[in-house]
Amino acid sequence: MKALLIKACAPSPFKDYKKYMGSPSQNIFSTAACTPSYVELEMVDETSGMKVDFRSDADIVAIFFSTPDAIRAYEIADKFRKKGKAIILGGLHATFMKDEAKEHADAVIIGESEGIWEQILKDAENNSLKPFYERTEALDLKGLNHYPKHIIDASKYNWVWSVLVSRGCKYKCAFCLVHEFSGKIRHRPVKDVVDEIRRAPSNWIELHSDSLFADKEYARELLTAIKPLKIEWSTEADLTIAEDEELLDLAAESGLNYMLAGIETPSKEALKKVGKGFLDVSKTNQYIKRLKDRGIDVESNILFGFDEHTTDIFEDSWEYIKDLELSNCFPTIVIPFPGSRTYAKLERENRILTRDWSLYDGANVVFEPKNMSVRELEEGSQWVWEQYEGRKYGTSMWAKGKSLISYMLGYN
Numbered sequence: 001m002k003a004l005l006i007k008a009c010a011p012s013p014f015k016d017y018k019k020y021m022g023s024p025s026q027n028i029f030s031t032a033a034c035t036p037s038y039v040e041l042e043m044v045d046e047t048s049g050m051k052v053d054f055r056s057d058a059d060i061v062a063i064f065f066s067t068p069d070a071i072r073a074y075e076i077a078d079k080f081r082k083k084g085k086a087i088i089l090g091g092l093h094a095t096f097m098k099d100e101a102k103e104h105a106d107a108v109i110i111g112e113s114e115g116i117w118e119q120i121l122k123d124a125e126n127n128s129l130k131p132f133y134e135r136t137e138a139l140d141l142k143g144l145n146h147y148p149k150h151i152i153d154a155s156k157y158n159w160v161w162s163v164l165v166s167r168g169c170k171y172k173c174a175f176c177l178v179h180e181f182s183g184k185i186r187h188r189p190v191k192d193v194v195d196e197i198r199r200a201p202s203n204w205i206e207l208h209s210d211s212l213f214a215d216k217e218y219a220r221e222l223l224t225a226i227k228p229l230k231i232e233w234s235t236e237a238d239l240t241i242a243e244d245e246e247l248l249d250l251a252a253e254s255g256l257n258y259m260l261a262g263i264e265t266p267s268k269e270a271l272k273k274v275g276k277g278f279l280d281v282s283k284t285n286q287y288i289k290r291l292k293d294r295g296i297d298v299e300s301n302i303l304f305g306f307d308e309h310t311t312d313i314f315e316d317s318w319e320y321i322k323d324l325e326l327s328n329c330f331p332t333i334v335i336p337f338p339g340s341r342t343y344a345k346l347e348r349e350n351r352i353l354t355r356d357w358s359l360y361d362g363a364n365v366v367f368e369p370k371n372m373s374v375r376e377l378e379e380g381s382q383w384v385w386e387q388y389e390g391r392k393y394g395t396s397m398w399a400k401g402k403s404l405i406s407y408m409l410g411y412n
Contacts, residue, residue, distance in 0.1 A: 001125060002040040004058035005031055008065040008073035009046035010358060023162040023206040024147060027064035027091050027113070030164070033145040034114045039121060041151060046072075048156040054079055060124050062109075062117075064091035067337050070357040077104040086124050092177055093357070096339030102131055110134035111181065112167075114144070141167065141188040146196045154201040161202040165193055165209040165222065165235075174274040174341040175303070175334055178210045185211070187218050194225050205233040213241040213251075220247060227254040234258035239279065239298075242287035252294035258327075259291065263300045266320035267313065270306040274342070281320070288325050297327040304381045305334035307370040314380035318387050331384040332362035333377060 007025040025045050035041055042058060044050045061080045065073035070093045077087045081104070090109030094101040101108045107120060107129045116133040123129045147162065154161050168182040197205055212235045213219045226233070232255045239261045242248060265271060266281050288298050302317050321329050336343040336352065337360065346352050351368040359366050363381075365374045372380070 001038070001060070001121065002042065002058045003035065003121065004042045004044065004056050004061045006043075006052060006061065006063045006076060007045040007047055008063050008069045008076055010069045010072040023157050023160045023208075024152070025064070026162065026164070026208060028062075029147040029162065030144075031062060031064070031090070031113045031117050032148050032151065034117055036118060036121065041148070043148075043151045045152060045156065048152070050152075050156065052076055054083070056080075058085065060086040060088065060121070062088040062090060065089075065094065066092040067335070067357050067360045069093075070097075074104045081105075086129065088120060092181060093338065095181060096177070096337075098132060106131075108132050112139050114139050138183050138186060139167075141186050142192065144188065144192065146199060149199075149201045159202045160204050160206055160234075161200045162206040162208050163193060163196045163200060164188060165207045165212060166215075166218075167210070169210045170214050171211065171238075171278075172275050172341075174345075175336070177337050177339050180339050182210070185214060187215065190218075190222050190225050193222060194229070197226060197229055197231060203231050205231050207233050207235045209235055209237075212237045213244075213247065214238075216244065216247060220250065223247075223250045223254040229255075231255045232257055234260070236260045239263070239284060239287040239291075242290040245290065248290060248294060252296060256296055258297045258299070260299050263321075263324075263329075264303050265306060265309070265313070266316050267306065267308050270308040273308060274306065284320075285324055292325045298325070299328045300324075300326055301330040301332050302384070303332055303334050304384070305365070305367070305369055305377055309369075310371045311376055311380060314384050318384050321384075321388065329388055330362075331381050331388060333365055333381050334367075335360050335362050336367055 005028040007028045025047055028043055028045060032041055032043055042056065044052050046052065061077070063073050063077055073089065077089060081087050087105040088107050088109060089101045089105040090113055094108050095110050098108045098110055108131065109116060109120070110132055111134055115135055120129065120133055141164070144164065149161070166185055166187045168185040169176075169178040170185055172179045193207075227250070235256065237259055241251070263279070263284055264276060268277070268281060271277050271279055271281070291298050302321055304313060304317070317331070334342065336346050343352075346367045352366065353368060353374070354366050365377050368374070369377045
């Protein structure tokens with residue numbers, strides 16, 4: 001049996017940047033890692049610029065995607081289905097829009113694929129695929145297989161390699177899908193992480209976690225263990241790590257030089273309402289400075305369109321971010337991803353304007369704002385983007401930024 005795993009990515013004029021910033025896509029690599037050895041495996045990651053070959057002789061095609069790439073994923077699925085392939089769809093969007101996804105597939109993976117992908121392969125061999133597959137309990141991350149490094153070369157990701165550290169998040173932000181998809185935090189044993197880093201095809205590692213420092217005891221154990229490895233690494237975490245300067249020193253000493261952290265909005269009321277009230281906006285500048293002083297670059301986003309926002313939010317946000325020492329900041333319209341509490345609320349209130357998923361890219365308004373018009377939200381967010389990019393680069397990158405935002409918020 002031969003299986004083809006695809007990470008779908010909608011066409012974009014910003015593919016070079018995507019390739020430069022990317023790392024191995026979690027869903028296809030985690031699925032590949034749990035594929036039995038008797039199955040011949042082929043992988044295509046469109047995010048890295050790879051092309052899907054519709055002449056593939058694979059028996060089963062599994063396509064993973066998030067909301068902005070749903071239409072592209074369905075296009076791929078439909079083409080392969082016409083060729084008689086067994087089609088499996090998975091990822092964030094398929095999990096929360098399973099009935100829609102099933103219209104384009106023989107089976108849909110709901111949630112994590114490990115432990116059920118193996119059963120899908122057996123059922124496909126026996127022509128007994130079920131319409132939906134879902135784990136009954138959270139996956140234990142102990143003893144996971146390493147991501148395969150012989151199928152897609154690390155050069156496809158500008159020599160950045162991803163090593164899974166944890167899944168899940170202790171926070172429950174209304175606009176985010178991490179807690180809804182992955183649940184509470186689960187860590188891999190430190191020994192397993194270190195072993196995979198040692199075998200990685202690169203010394204530049206993305207330690208994949210949705211909030212690496214949320215469990216400080218685990219973080220200290222991990223960073224102490226990787227410090228002798230002399231790697232450079234990046235991760236995602238919230239800025240409150242800067243409150244623990246001893247842990248921050250250890251992070252820098254162990255090789256951390258880039259961190260993605262959401263600052264979201266200067267509105268304290270909005271942060272509180274969406275479940276991120278723990279972030280003190282008056283300390284953001286101080287937090288970022290502590291990171292920068294240790295050689296750690298910080299990239300973030302700023303969101304527009306929360307119900308607490310009026311048209312004043314654009315000037316307020318520009319004043320907020322313009323003096324922050326961010327390596328990059330992406331002004332973004334709130335995306336109500338299906339499965340999030342934000343989407344559920346807007347749907348209840350009949351405020352969803354379109355389900356053209358290609359527009360769920362952070363540059364288009366897909367819901368009715370509460371305290372401004374659609375046009376004011378679009379133009380205001382574009383204005384902030386232009387102020388930021390004009391100051392940084394002397395020109396606006398708004399047109400290309402649309403596709404970049406989609407990538408940043410939905411690439412896995």
